[in-house]
Amino acid sequence: MSRIDANTIETVKSLEKYEAGFVTDIESEKAPKGLNEDIVRFISAKKNEPEWMLEYRLKAFRHWLTMPEPDWSKVNFPKIDYQDAYYYAAPKMTDRPNSLDEVDPKLLETYEKLGIPLREQEMLAGVAVDAVFDSVSVATTFKDKLKKEGIIFCSISDAIADYPDLVKKYMGSVVPYHDNKHACLNSAVFTDGSFVYIPEGVRCPMELSTYFRINELNTGQFERTLIIADKGSYVSYLEGCTAPMRDERQLHAAVVELITHDDAEIKYSTVQNWFPGDENGKGGIYNFVTKRGLCEGKNSKISWTQVETGSAVTWKYPSCVLKGENSQGEFYSVAITNNYQQADTGTKMIHIGKNTRSRIIAKGISAGNSDSTYRGQVKILPGAENARNFTQCDSLLIGNNCGAHTVPYIECKNPGANLEHEATTSKISDDQLFYCQQRGISEEDALALIVNGFCRDVMQHLPMEFAVEAQKLVGISLEGSVG
Amino acid sequence: MLLSIKDLAVEVDGKIILNGLSLDIKSGEVHAVMGPNGAGKSTLSYVLAGKPGYEVVSGSAELDGVDILSLEPEERAALGLFLAYQYPVEIPGVNMTTFLKVAVNALRKARGQDELNSLDMLKLIKKKQQSLGISDDMLKRSVNTGFSGGEKKRNEVFQMAMLEPKLAIMDETDSGLDIDALKAVSDGVNALRAEDRSFLIITHYQRLLDYIKPDIVHVLSGGKIVRTGGPELALELENKGYAEFIEDAA
Ligand SMILES: Nc1ncnc2c1ncn2[C@@H]1O[C@H](COP(=O)(O)OP(=O)(O)O)[C@@H](O)[C@H]1O
Numbered sequence: 001m002s003r004i005d006a007n008t009i010e011t012v013k014s015l016e017k018y019e020a021g022f023v024t025d026i027e028s029e030k031a032p033k034g035l036n037e038d039i040v041r042f043i044s045a046k047k048n049e050p051e052w053m054l055e056y057r058l059k060a061f062r063h064w065l066t067m068p069e070p071d072w073s074k075v076n077f078p079k080i081d082y083q084d085a086y087y088y089a090a091p092k093m094t095d096r097p098n099s100l101d102e103v104d105p106k107l108l109e110t111y112e113k114l115g116i117p118l119r120e121q122e123m124l125a126g127v128a129v130d131a132v133f134d135s136v137s138v139a140t141t142f143k144d145k146l147k148k149e150g151i152i153f154c155s156i157s158d159a160i161a162d163y164p165d166l167v168k169k170y171m172g173s174v175v176p177y178h179d180n181k182h183a184c185l186n187s188a189v190f191t192d193g194s195f196v197y198i199p200e201g202v203r204c205p206m207e208l209s210t211y212f213r214i215n216e217l218n219t220g221q222f223e224r225t226l227i228i229a230d231k232g233s234y235v236s237y238l239e240g241c242t243a244p245m246r247d248e249r250q251l252h253a254a255v256v257e258l259i260t261h262d263d264a265e266i267k268y269s270t271v272q273n274w275f276p277g278d279e280n281g282k283g284g285i286y287n288f289v290t291k292r293g294l295c296e297g298k299n300s301k302i303s304w305t306q307v308e309t310g311s312a313v314t315w316k317y318p319s320c321v322l323k324g325e326n327s328q329g330e331f332y333s334v335a336i337t338n339n340y341q342q343a344d345t346g347t348k349m350i351h352i353g354k355n356t357r358s359r360i361i362a363k364g365i366s367a368g369n370s371d372s373t374y375r376g377q378v379k380i381l382p383g384a385e386n387a388r389n390f391t392q393c394d395s396l397l398i399g400n401n402c403g404a405h406t407v408p409y410i411e412c413k414n415p416g417a418n419l420e421h422e423a424t425t426s427k428i429s430d431d432q433l434f435y436c437q438q439r440g441i442s443e444e445d446a447l448a449l450i451v452n453g454f455c456r457d458v459m460q461h462l463p464m465e466f467a468v469e470a471q472k473l474v475g476i477s478l479e480g481s482v483g
Numbered sequence: 484m485l486l487s488i489k490d491l492a493v494e495v496d497g498k499i500i501l502n503g504l505s506l507d508i509k510s511g512e513v514h515a516v517m518g519p520n521g522a523g524k525s526t527l528s529y530v531l532a533g534k535p536g537y538e539v540v541s542g543s544a545e546l547d548g549v550d551i552l553s554l555e556p557e558e559r560a561a562l563g564l565f566l567a568y569q570y571p572v573e574i575p576g577v578n579m580t581t582f583l584k585v586a587v588n589a590l591r592k593a594r595g596q597d598e599l600n601s602l603d604m605l606k607l608i609k610k611k612q613q614s615l616g617i618s619d620d621m622l623k624r625s626v627n628t629g630f631s632g633g634e635k636k637r638n639e640v641f642q643m644a645m646l647e648p649k650l651a652i653m654d655e656t657d658s659g660l661d662i663d664a665l666k667a668v669s670d671g672v673n674a675l676r677a678e679d680r681s682f683l684i685i686t687h688y689q690r691l692l693d694y695i696k697p698d699i700v701h702v703l704s705g706g707k708i709v710r711t712g713g714p715e716l717a718l719e720l721e722n723k724g725y726a727e728f729i730e731d732a733a
């Protein structure tokens with residue numbers, strides 16, 4: 001009998017290892033439970049939003065009511081009761097804090113515990129952070145330093161107030177409010193998120209990073225991120241996420257929009273570690289995310305890198321619309337599922353402009369009773385002369401009770417396009433583990449070594465400061481999957 | 484006594500493979516175990532190394548006075564046991580240098596030594612690599628992945644040199660090697676011979692023993708040692724074949 005499945009569901013251990021699973025005891029202010037136009041108005045009013053923003057939200061909400069749930073993905077979960085959740089929760093603060101000294105020390109402590117110190121002198125050199133706690137941004141660091149370069153990095157709420165023209169111009173331009181049910185809900189009730197604008201010709205001197213934290217019970221998190229890279233600019237952005245361990249499922253429906261103009265580049269990295277639920281599949285986050293980038297200008301580039309280890313259910317397809325001539329889209333993904341996690345993730349590469357290129361490398365690792373699907377679309381439109389795509393999907397199975405699936409959709413309307421697709425499925429064998437152990441490496445370390453080896457092509461695209469953390473996370477999220 | 488096996492009986496998939504095997508190896512000695520295909524030679528090496536699925540029915544095995552049969556494979560490795568595999572396992576994606584670093588430091592940690600930093604590790608690798616003719620290219624590739632038969636075997640000896648075991652079990656390291664590779668591997672092994680290092684060399688053919696001179700030769704047949712002698716026993720086997728011994732065992 002194989003050792004791997006013998007103890008696959010030995011998990012108390014893996015539960016204890018979700019180190020981000022604590023709750024911060026802090027007074028909060030919530031909207032009444034449920035979802036209706038009044039709630040949308042409540043959120044908008046809380047944020048002192050201008051009329052146009054409220055109108056946008058209401059338009060989205062009314063449309064949302066008419067939209068069916070997406071049912072094409074390979075994930076199963078009970079129907080969501082949208083009325084049984086809170087749509088706004090904010091840690092009680094008298095006013096928007098002007099500096100970290102005005103931020104509740106409990107909040108600072110929370111982020112410190114998570115390894116994200118917000119005090120600038122304690123921070124990783126060269127990383128600016130925006131911290132979003134439940135529904136609001138609590139702190140953005142290095143704002144002034146960035147401002148000197150003309151870079152705007154602030155919460156989306158601040159951006160709506162301070163840079164309405166930019167927000168009006170770009171919000172919804174890549175992911176329209178009616179795009180899909182989850183994005184539509186987000187457009188109606190989004191509470192906070194980050195906003196970045198890099199002016200023409202500026203290379204952002206540091207990594208920008210947003211750290212999302214769900215704390216409140218029964219609260220959905222709907223953040224909205226908008227990044228604009230003007231001509232010839234460059235920015236690397238990273239988001240991280242965690243939530244406490246709870247028995248109830250919680251909804252997280254984010255929208256991220258990226259825009260690159262001529263010769264600009266955005267590198268967007270995600271390390272997603274939402275609470276995955278317990279060993280029996282109880283609790284955990286529904287992670288329904290719409291991420292899309294528009295390569296508007298010629299020679300522009302958008303690169304998505306994601307390491308997805310958390311969430312009970314993941315539904316996420318960071319995509320690129322390659323409109324500008326010679327523009328490039330990249331998608332590098334590692335998705336790890338354990339216990340009863342389900343992940344349906346992949347990308348879309350839409351080639352519109354001439355000489356557009358895209359590259360997809362997706363690595364799926366399934367353990368326990370989990371199920372992981374790569375779903376990817378490559379679409380070449382008639383005008384995309386000379387378009388090229390390379391896709392590689394590799395699945396790695398640990399044990400006998402998990403599943404891995406690859407669902408590529410290819411649509412090619414230009415005969416000059418060049419498309420390559422490679423896919424492999426492999427299994428970690430007992431022999432491989434034993435070989436490592438014979439050399440003195442413990443079974444868990446061997447597993448982490450093999451899985452990190454499998455993911456190397458993706459991990460190397462993460463910013464260096466985070467690659468080591470991500471590697472550790474890989475080991476932690478698979479703990480308990482061999483016995 | 485470095486290794487002491489007493490009356491060992493081992494079952495695989497419900498079938499008794501080793502049955503009443505006893506064997507003693509002193510520190511610094513080189514023992515050869517010979518026997519026909521299916522005699523249980525690899526089973527012996529696996530059960531000593533702790534491969535799952537190899538059930539000890541009865542008997543004992545001690546390394547340096549420690550009962551090893553209840554230990555995890557990595558704990559046995561920490562005690563100084565090394566197995567050069569008959570069929571080295573491929574681990575795609577795991578770079579050979581990384582693998583060595585992790586293994587060397589895991590063993591050092593378990594043995595209460597300080598872990599080596601990257602620079603010292605690199606120096607150690609360079610030193611051992613040269614004496615065994617391991618190319619830089621091999622170190623950049625994934626563990627055993629796409630290696631030729633000869634490269635895999637040389638890589639086993641290289642790992643042995645890096646991990647500095649007290650007891651090295653070599654399971655048919657000679658099989659599938661041409662004469663040059665055989666010489667290279669034997670030179671590597673001979674260079675590692677030391678007073679505080681013993682070898683258990685498993686082979687089907689006498690040929691290897693022309694290069695690595697054993698102190699003692701055993702014949703394994705029907706799950707136990709049926710004869711023990713000096714190097715001349717290997718020659719006798721070469722001339723007469725195994726048939727006679729198999730009858731002995733029956
Ligand atoms: N994993 C296994 N499952 C079933 N039978 C096995 C297994 N490994 C070895 N055997 C059997 O055990 C016997 C001894 O095998 P082995 O130790 O490989 O012999 P040798 O190395 O001397 O050729 C053979 O009959 C073989 O078929």
Ligand SMILES: [Mg+2]
Nearest residue numbers: 524525569655
């Ligand atoms: Mg054998």
